[in-house]
Amino acid sequence: MQFLEKEIQQYAHLVCSTLLDFEIHPLPGTFEESPTDTVSGCVQITGKWNGSIMLSLPSALVNILTEKMFSLEPGKASIDDKKDAVGELINMIGGNIKALLPDPSILSVPLLALEGHSLQFPCTKMVTHCQFDCQGKPFAISLFERTETPFKKRLKSRLKLPI
């Protein structure tokens, strides 16, 4: 079992069912990001526990979720609507996960990467990856925890200034 895997699954289910009235189901395996078709949002948690939570969704699912969230007709979701929807979802999921982590901790505002862009978390390692099915489409929530990466150690040995 991965770190907080069960809790993340429960919270994702809770958020999707209460906010969107959608049922979701855990899927085995890893969500495959498409360079041109994935929308990602993340929030950071800083404090006693430090890391990031990322939500990754295919564009088609973003459209469905946005239309449902804002009661829009199919095809009517604007980019701003989509940004708002993904931001709201990751914010809610992040808020729930934060409550499970040691206090004091702070949740950041969401950062989003739309199609053609991807988010990376360089000073971290992925500790949890949960894939789900929603409306026949996969999406994922991943947790990245701050760590001293091998790259940082290598960099430290090369630099003139301390880091």
Added chain:
Amino acid sequence: MENIGLYMHSPVISINHDATLVDFIQKLNDAQVDYLIVKKQDDYIGIVTNTDFMRKALGKRLNPKSTKVSDIMSRPLLTLDISASKAQAQQFFRKNKIEHAPVTEQNQIVGMLLLNDTVKKVINPKLIDPFLETTVLALQGFMTEVTPGDPIEDENLPGEITAIIKLSDHTQNVEITIALNVPEEVSAIIYKNIFGEDPKGIKDICNLIAELSNIIGGNIKEKIGDHHIDIMELIYFENMDPKEAKIHFELDLPTTIVGSGQRIFGEEKANAAKVIIPFFGEKNPMFFLTLIFQEIQ
């Protein structure tokens, strides 16, 4: 105290209430603005912005040839008195969740104020200098010499890698976002300067630029202690008591965004103060440093 009369636009550009959306777009383009005040005879009765057009007309697929501006205008027309201060105007915009307001003097509309007019604050160069110095030093540590240029307006930055790190104080609700936008090719040069070899992939490059932002953020945190009042006044538009202006910044983790045609989404509010500074190598801009000072909630 300065009032908003100094910042307003005049004369007010208006359109007749029974004009069509085709007329609206034409006038918008001719006047190079993103709003028009709607007039019925001698009265101003509403406002139509570009956003209204996008959401209410395009979003609902209304026919622009037959739809009147009065069908999509926002009303009532919320106005600001010319005696209001910038801070009061800011609060007004924030409270009413609008970005455009006519300015009145003795109950007559005399101009137009936009949210951006109230937040286009000139960031004091003495506040930017520590960021520039820290960036130059960090790059020297990365065995790369750079020189800062003059701030630029164009927000479409050419780099494929953007590392974002934030300094935040959740008690004072203030945040400084530091974003480094670096072309992949430049990142590879810096990488080679340090390691003597090419990066093995995008992950190496992201790691490098993220660590660079981390170093800049960490060092600037120590350097900006003398500028807390400037930062608070910049963000809150108010004269601050030095005791109340004390900030304790925490440094977040860096995140990188990979992809061309970069803009940072979810980072910048309408009332943020922002500056983009290019850094030059021997000749061409090597990368861009974006600083965003803003309130967080």
